[in-house]
Amino acid sequence: MAVYTDVSDEALTSFLTDYDIGDLVAFRGIAEGVENSNFQLRTTQGDFILTLYEKRVNAQELPWFLGLMQHLAGQGVSCPQPVAARSGAMLNTLAGRPAAITTFLPGVWPRKVKAAHCRPLGQALARLHAAGQSYAPVRANSLGPDAWKPLLESCRGQTDSVVAGLEAELDAAFDHILPVWPGQGGNPDLPRGQIHADLFPDNVFFLKNMLSGLIDFYFACTDILAYDIAICLNAWCFEEDGSFNVTFARQLLLGYDDVRPLSAQERAALPVLARGAAMRFLLTRLYDWINTPADALVTPKDPLDYVKRLRFHLATETLDGYGV
Ligand SMILES: Nc1ncnc2c1ncn2[C@@H]1O[C@H](COP(=O)(O)OP(=O)(O)O)[C@@H](O)[C@H]1O
């Protein structure tokens, strides 16, 4: 579930008087998601999403995220568009939390990824990257390589509760990622820009087999564009048994190339970027796994899925080794 903050009828009614979006018809909490509290809002003017921002989102950065979504939507990327209050503010306060209303995107995320999803995914990712080039504000990646060792430190002593030997395994894995990371020993000149940084299947909607939109931009940041592809390789191209699906990966890269052809340098960097992406999601899942109380309403995601992915990437030096 992801409704951490309750919103009373009175508070909502009062909040909506600041907006020009019609009269309230229906309101319900959305069970999916893990980071923020999301509500579906129906008014006489249509459907909207109300988000109350929770623990991992720095409130000072919210204007950057909302500005990015507004910019991307203006460039033709199908993504939620922030709705401004009458005052012009896109960000307001509700139930003591920063809150925003965005447009509702029709569609359903794929519960079971198929090859047919992956080429449109690659195309949409490349379009996002192209459209982001004209969004000038910069947001450093707060979950980039500098954050990984501190995250592991915060779990030290408890990591092996996930699987015996994991702490030592992760310590050793850093030596195969950080010294060859782009700019830290690896190629410093890879193209950068605005990336989504969390484009998992549950953030990509499809309607009648067509990709209908992208949601959840609250990990977006300014980083290496190819890192976003590496995140998608991890999130979309592994089977439940942990095996890598070469067909999905090929389709993803073909789709990306349809819109923004990857350079040879970007392709060469994908294996190390994929290791880093696996490490990043492994560590936040590990942190949540250890720190989520047993009686919490949200179920933490399994870090082991990403241990398996990391092991796969560490054993695969070049893109040829992936079969793509
Ligand atoms: N703009 C939107 N249009 C339609 N549904 C949305 C929209 N934003 C969020 N949702 C719904 O809310 C769920 C959780 O949203 P998400 O942004 O992934 O939350 P979190 O950041 O908390 O993980 C999504 O799976 C989807 O069902």
Ligand SMILES: N[C@@H](CCOP(=O)(O)O)C(=O)O
């Ligand atoms: N995608 C991350 C967790 C973040 O969840 P989201 O619902 O905000 O996409 C993971 O799978 O670890």
